[in-house]
């Protein structure tokens with residue numbers, strides 16, 4: 338099984354960025370920990386981040402033949418990007434939406450996810466564990482196939 342972990346804008350700032358909301362762990366640390374877990378499970382992962390909507394869209398499009406699942410923390414694009422949503426639909430790669438923070442317990446503009454209707458489901462509010470839970474969910478969904 339191959340899983341593409343995609344991280345959107347400002348997630349490269351984890352560790353420095355609003356630690357009261359996002360914690361003090363860096364994205365690099367999360368990527369390393371997910372890689373270790375994936376190795377144990379015999380799963381191949383690719384862990385990427387971009388601040389650019391178009392780059393994320395290209396990666397989602399390219400996932401079509403290359404990955405079984407996408408785990409997507411789209412950052413603020415979650416709430417704004419019809420283009421990301423269309424890319425997920427077009428790719429037909431099953432996509433899990435994740436967030437470190439509980440977006441539903443925050444500002445009103447974070448309560449709407451434009452991508453949610455085209456995702457398998459949403460994991461939100463578990464900090465770095467949102468990434469582990471998404472990896473586990475992919476493995477379980479993959480077995481159910």
Ligand code: DQA
Pocket residue numbers: 346347348410411412413414415435436437438439440447
């Ligand atoms: C986030 C939540 C978004 O609302 C925010 O814009 C982010 C991070 C999260 O992981 O909690 O950049 O996706």
